[in-house]
Amino acid sequence: MDPTGFESADEAKWRAAAEAGLAGKSFDQVLMGATPEGIPIEPLYLERHRTSGVDVDLPERTFVGQRFDATGGADVRQAVRAALRSGVDVAWIAVDETKELEATLAGLDKSQPILLDAATRATRLAEKALDLGYTQVSAMFDPFGAALRSWGLDVPLEAALDQAGTFVRDAVALRALGQSQDPSSLFHRRALAFSAADVVDAGGHASHAIGYTLAGCLEVLRRLEVRGLDPAHAAGEMAIVVSCGTDVYGGIAFLRALRLGWAKLLAALGVEGAPAPLIVGTTSVRTLSRLDQPTNIIRVAVETFALQVGGADIVAPRVFDEASGVTTDLGRRLAKNTAIVLGEESHVRGVGDPASGSYFIDTLTVELARAGWNELGRIEREGGLISSLASGGFQRRVLDARVARAAQVAKRARTLVGVNEFAAAEDQPGAGVADDDRAQSTRTWPIRALEPGRDAEPFEALRLRARSGGKAPRAQIVRVGDAAKSKAREAFARSFLEVGGFVVSTDAGDQPAEAVVIVGTDDAYKTGAEAAVFAAKNAGARAIVLAGRPGDLESTLQAAGLTHSIHLGADVPAVVGSILDRVQRSR
Numbered sequence: 001m002d003p004t005g006f007e008s009a010d011e012a013k014w015r016a017a018a019e020a021g022l023a024g025k026s027f028d029q030v031l032m033g034a035t036p037e038g039i040p041i042e043p044l045y046l047e048r049h050r051t052s053g054v055d056v057d058l059p060e061r062t063f064v065g066q067r068f069d070a071t072g073g074a075d076v077r078q079a080v081r082a083a084l085r086s087g088v089d090v091a092w093i094a095v096d097e098t099k100e101l102e103a104t105l106a107g108l109d110k111s112q113p114i115l116l117d118a119a120t121r122a123t124r125l126a127e128k129a130l131d132l133g134y135t136q137v138s139a140m141f142d143p144f145g146a147a148l149r150s151w152g153l154d155v156p157l158e159a160a161l162d163q164a165g166t167f168v169r170d171a172v173a174l175r176a177l178g179q180s181q182d183p184s185s186l187f188h189r190r191a192l193a194f195s196a197a198d199v200v201d202a203g204g205h206a207s208h209a210i211g212y213t214l215a216g217c218l219e220v221l222r223r224l225e226v227r228g229l230d231p232a233h234a235a236g237e238m239a240i241v242v243s244c245g246t247d248v249y250g251g252i253a254f255l256r257a258l259r260l261g262w263a264k265l266l267a268a269l270g271v272e273g274a275p276a277p278l279i280v281g282t283t284s285v286r287t288l289s290r291l292d293q294p295t296n297i298i299r300v301a302v303e304t305f306a307l308q309v310g311g312a313d314i315v316a317p318r319v320f321d322e323a324s325g326v327t328t329d330l331g332r333r334l335a336k337n338t339a340i341v342l343g344e345e346s347h348v349r350g351v352g353d354p355a356s357g358s359y360f361i362d363t364l365t366v367e368l369a370r371a372g373w374n375e376l377g378r379i380e381r382e383g384g385l386i387s388s389l390a391s392g393g394f395q396r397r398v399l400d401a402r403v404a405r406a407a408q409v410a411k412r413a414r415t416l417v418g419v420n421e422f423a424a425a426e427d428q429p430g431a432g433v434a435d436d437d438r439a440q441s442t443r444t445w446p447i448r449a450l451e452p453g454r455d456a457e458p459f460e461a462l463r464l465r466a467r468s469g470g471k472a473p474r475a476q477i478v479r480v481g482d483a484a485k486s487k488a489r490e491a492f493a494r495s496f497l498e499v500g501g502f503v504v505s506t507d508a509g510d511q512p513a514e515a516v517v518i519v520g521t522d523d524a525y526k527t528g529a530e531a532a533v534f535a536a537k538n539a540g541a542r543a544i545v546l547a548g549r550p551g552d553l554e555s556t557l558q559a560a561g562l563t564h565s566i567h568l569g570a571d572v573p574a575v576v577g578s579i580l581d582r583v584q585r586s587r
């Protein structure tokens with residue numbers, strides 16, 4: 001016994017107790033997990049998991065940013081000013097033309113930190129802002145991100161890198177003359193950016209995002225060195241845009257692993273003394289839903305927490321109603337206040353590295369850094385990032401990850417509240433955002449795009465289809481046998497159809513239901529399912545569904561009129577889509 005009065009325990013005793021509680025089930029299958037990359041996740045982390053080399057140099061504080069689209073005219077100018085008056089530190093402005101930029105910046109403090117998102121026009125517009133007297137403007141030119149988002153670049157890649165090189169060279173020269181900020185300042189001009197967020201939002205793993213970012217940095221450092229720029233100077237002009245999903249621990253480890261990978265890359269190149277990259281964190285497009293949009297508020301809060309604890313220099317949470325295509329003042333206020341409350345009230349960055357010393361997070365950090373470094377190696381073996389993107393090798397790996405994730409969501413192995421589980425009654429998605437249909441043939445460096453996607457999209461499409469006739473289709477649950485014994489199966493069936501847009505009830509209603517769902521135990525099905533199917537068919541049901549696998553009864557029930565069965569592991573959009581086909585085709 002130890003002094004507390006509890007019996008001392010070790011890992012062997014803990015495992016024995018855990019296995020006893022599993023009642024014969026496999027320890028590995030039940031309690032062991034894995035990240036999307038395949039990194040093992042153990043149920044218990046102890047002293048033996050202590051890792052070395054996880055000293056991550058994080059910033060002393062996190063600044064709050066907010067993103068604005070300068071094409072919005074006067075409304076956007078008003079929103080920028082309101083945000084900067086109420087706690088936002090950094091304005092992140094998406095802009096296309098000089099006039100838009102001038103109008104958006106007019107009246108702002110000249111020392112206001114500004115980040116630009118302007119594709120290949122970034123350095124030109126940054127120079128214009130500097131000419132207007134704004135001293136803390138970062139061009140954030142991202143040649144590879146601009147190409148991946150738009151099927152290529154609208155100027156030759158080498159010309160774009162020439163522009164970036166000139167911008168960096170001018171910044172270095174001004175600092176040497178004492179006419180610009182010291183490079184140790186967080187908001188000194190950042191000419192270059194690499195968007196790991198583009199990879200995450202397209203469905204890639206954290207390791208893909210780390211490898212892509214390091215490969216982009218390496219490619220640009222090499223090419224700028226040929227143009228006469230010292231890699232140490234060029235490295236100090238870089239920013240990295242990151243996003244993470246709702247896996248809190250994975251998100252924290254991702255940011256820390258990215259910094260470890262960056263340090264390892266510069267060490268391998270012999271670069272010393274370069275300032276750390278500016279890490280700009282934003283919550284993920286991928287996790288936003290047009291269904292039950294208030295749930296996005298929680299997702300944004302969780303991701304913002306991970307970004308702040310993980311050590312982003314700037315955190316710019318997305319607006320919860322962004323996926324609908326129309327952001328509101330309430331949405332913008334909630335987004336920036338989420339970051340402010342976490343920082344100012346919850347003090348999540350009250351210590352240097354909040355996650356340091358966690359055996360689990362430190363282990364995951366090291367393993368993610370290793371996996372990201374391996375991805376960098378794959379890209380290098382494909383000839384570097386430019387060659388890998390041109391051949392589509394990198395994009396194929398991201399697409400494979402996206403397909404695997406989509407399958408998990410479709411089969412509800414990955415829960416999305418309000419989307420594939422716990423659907424809000426009568427909820428219907430808004431119009432959404434129009435796709436970018438710019439043709440690949442118009443680009444000077446045509447490559448396969450990495451298009452952002454949202455996990456909720458297949459379910460949003462189902463919900464819209466279900467209401468395409470003006471009202472939602474109705475499904476009636478018909479119980480077979482003792483209802484008390486099949487409550488779990490009934491709840492499963494109700495949820496399965498509700499997330500696809502059906503109104504589900506046990507009430508027969510005034511009119512025959514368009515779909516009937518037969519619910520009972522397997523034993524009850526042996527004696528009562530066939531009769532229930534016959535009754536539903538005679539009542540005029542267009543789709544007759546069995547909750548559970550029919551097993552040996554399949555041919556008998558199909559002969560009686562059964563059209564579908566639903567069960568754990570089924571592809572919900574595919575099955576419900578097929579049920580909708582029968583219902584709507586018969587209308």
